[in-house]
Amino acid sequence: MLRLRLLGAPSLADDARELYLPSQKAQALLFYLAAESERSFSRGQIIALLWEDSSEREGRNSLSTALTRLRQALPLFPLRTEGDTLAWLATPDVWVDLHGFQAAAQPAQAGAAARRTDQLEMAAGLYRGTFLDGFSVRDSATYDEWLRLERERWQQRWLNLIDQLIEAYAQSGSWDRALVHARNAMNADPLQERFHRALMRLHYQAGDRAAALAQFRICRDVLDRELGVEPDPETTALYQAIADGTLERAGRPATAAPPARPAPSAVVPGSRLGARLASARRRSFVGRTGELATFAAALADEQPPFVVLHVYGPGGVGKSTLLSEFSRLCAEANVPAWLIDGRNVQPTPDGFLNALRETLGTDSPLEALPQRHVLLIDTYEVLTPLDSWLRDQFLPQIPEQALVVLAGRNPPAASWRVDPGWQEITQVVPLGNLSEAEAEDYLQRRNIPPEQREPVLRFTRGYPLALSLAVEVLIQRPGYSFDGTATPDIVRVLLERFVASVPSVAHRAALEACSQVRVMGEPLLAAMLGSPEARELFDWLRGLSFISAGPRGIFPHDLAREALAADLKWRNPPWHHELHRRARNFYMAEFERSRAHEQYLALLDLIYLHDNPLIRSTFTWNDIAGLVEDTPRAADWPTLIEMVRRHEGDESAALAARWFARQPEGVTVFRDGAGNVTGFNCFLALRPEDRAASEFDPCAQALWRYADTLPPLQPGQFIAIDRFWMDSEAYQGISPTQGMIFVSALRYVLTAPGLAYSFHVWKNADSWLPAASQVLFQRIPSADFPVGGHSYGVFLRDWVATPPAAWLEALAERETAS
Helix, strand or coil: CEEEECECCCEEECCCCECCCCCHHHHHHHHHHHHCCCCEEEHHHHHHHHCCCCCHHHHHHHHHHHHHHHHHHCCCCCEEEECCEEEECCCCCEEEHHHHHHHHCCCCCCCCHHHHHHHHHHHHHHCCCCECCCCCCCCCHHHHHHHHHHHHHHHHHHHHHHHHHHHHHHHCCCHHHHHHHHHHHHHHCCCCHHHHHHHHHHHHHCCCHHHHHHHHHHHHHHHHHHCCCCCCHHHHHHHHHHHHCCCCCCCCCCCCCCCCCCCCCCCCCCCHHHHHHHHHHHHCCCCCHHHHHHHHHHHHCCCCCCCEEEEECCCCCCHHHHHHHHHHHHHHCCCCEEEEEHHHCCCCHHHHHHHHHHHHCCCCHHHHCCCCCEEEEECHHHHHHHHHHHHHHHHHHCCCCCEEEEEECCCCCHHHHHCHHHHHHEEEEECCCCCHHHHHHHHHHCCCCHHHHHHHHHHHCCCHHHHHHHHHHHHHCCCCCCCCCCCCCHHHHHHHHHHHCCCCHHHHHHHHHHCCCCCECHHHHHHHHCCCCCHHHHHHHHCCCCEEEECCEEEECHHHHHHHHHHHHHHCHHHHHHHHHHHHHHHHHHHHHCCHHHHHHHHHHHHHCCCCHHHHHHHCCHHHHHCEEECCCCCHHHHHHHHHHHHHCHHHHHHHHHHHHHCHHHEEEEECCCCCEEEEEEEEEECHHHHHHHCCCHHHHHHHHHHCCCCCCCCCCEEEEEEEEEECCCECCCCHHHHHHHHHHHHHHHHCCCEEEEEEEECCHHHHHHHHHHCCCEECHHHCEEECCEEEEEEEEECCCCCHHHHHHHHHHHHHHC
16 A cells, blocks of 8 residues: 655655655655645646746656656556646555545544544544645745645644544543643644633643643733733633632533553552652643654554654653653553663663563563553663664564654664665654743743743753753742853753752752662661661652652662762762762671572662772663573583583583582572573682692683692682683673673672682683773783683682672772772
8 A cells, every 4th residue: 555644744655665756846746636636737737836937848848757757656656647637546555644634534423422532533643743844845936835825724624623622522521631632732833822721721620720820821921922912801711710710610521431541550559659749740741742642643543654763862851751651641542561771671682581571571572562562662872782683683573563662862773764664664753852832831830930930941941851950949949040041061050059959968968879879769768878767858859850760769860860979979078988888788788688689689789889881881780681590400401511612612511511510509500581591600619628639620720820829728718710601692791691690709709608719710801801800800810721722811809818898898999989
């Protein structure tokens, strides 16, 4: 089927690919006849429209060339050419959004209110934006004038249709849906008072009298600024009735209960405060009407115009908040939606699939995905290494009616744009600052007095994160004045002002503590502040607009975290060091009293305190991507030996087999959700009496020789060798399993009684030198050894000279002093 979309940026496609017309005039001809499908034209009329400065002969030649190009470029020719007449040829094999809009907007039969609303929604969803948005024809003033008139006509048709939708939803008491459409219409044409009045009524009927009164002020200000006039008497009378409380509130119609909607995942199950916070944040959401309309239309369309929606913009512009609204729309439409934050996913195929397994709660996520669902992927910029795999391997496997939203700081890679297949089903949405009207609407919803809005607007320039921070400053310091214009480092400046205005020193300390840790829970906050309980401060943090919540606690927006942490480290190093010490003690206590997976979480949180890119790039993801630690089963041993053979060769595999037989208790395997082994780690424990029996391994020989240069082992002490460790695919490269291995090794050295020295073996040791030096591991080239033609490097940690507790303290000193 040939699909032509003219509402919004024009696009032309058949069932398999996007189609391109080489001639601008050929495009203009096709678009014109499709839009004027009920009329026929003489060739002279078309020539006068498109080639108005040409002679009749030149014009006919140009028209003939344009028609030829259309025949060559299109799989079927949707025009009727009879003698001197040209017209659109309507066939079942050609679909035009304009015609679909008109059909859906036709009046329904009496008594079919629900079906009528569905029809109107379908038509509204087809309106992606201005008619032929961005398209123009050079050297044709007549065509440009036709474009101008058509754009006004189609926008007015859409606005009239939206008016009907607002009325339909208002009659059924569906205030939220009516408000969405009223805001869309008002933003499209803010000079039409009917939509301001609709918003005033809807806010009032929904129980938000303050928002209704604020809408009148928006209307009055827009009319004064743009036209220099006052609102109509009808609008003023409505305002007065709302202000006086004399406007009658309509009850919800006594109709059958709507179908049950799946409850969205709560931040804290059963938490009434969580629900209240979510409701408050929804009420303060403004703008993004075009993005919401685009997404809502795709949800409503049985054959959406896109499968992948790329949303991109700078940090703090509101991408995560928009995804929350998308999630809400999915819940309202009864479409399952799942959110995955790229910050919590190791950028490897296994890491992503394991995160998806955890999110869906199943071992087979691709099989579990329903035909109609939405996958929301936030912070996509950190998944850049995974981009080609997602595009070329993962996404082609999901159901065809799925929608995927990728939200990140960067525009999509060129591969999305040049691949004809992805071009057809991908839409790109750049996200910028809020408009002045939207920003002012936000300030009104946050109850900022009118006299303070203009300075805030001037200072923040509609930057969403800056707006929310400015509101927090004004809440804490109502009389504060924003002077001057925005600075390049506006987030830092606003945070400094906010921190200076918090209610107490304790509130400031709570905010600073929150900036230092991966996730903040109430017990951790109490420990870091040295307080027996911290519920009030935790609830205060949780209510801040730049603080988000997850399954394990709360955390600040990345930009806010970076600014707060950098400021604390520079301004008050002793307090920065003390917060780290208290957090470290808390995590170690959690580690000692927990088991298995909870120990890994405690260690991950501990590692996060070390604010080093090399370390965080290795360790920081969502609970180590859903992998589990296990002891080897009988069927695993051949798998492990074959893994060693594949990565290190036959000789190394033979050595591994002997060690597995001698010290099976030193082997830890890691499994994915399906139980498959994804990697393993093998720690060997060597005592002086084991020396002769262990020297079949060149590694043991080299390390015993080096150990002879160290202070001798005391009774009960031993040497540990992290001898074999690898991911089944990535070997010793960055991967979720490698992260598990490193955390497992950390747990081993922290808990093994009598450990004197640990040696750690790397195949490409020098490439790991920067990371190893960060954790105070000593490179000892004299202990390097060869096996099977490969050279292996060794690192040492002396636990006699620096016991584990002192080592952790030294790491903290190094980190906080840097």
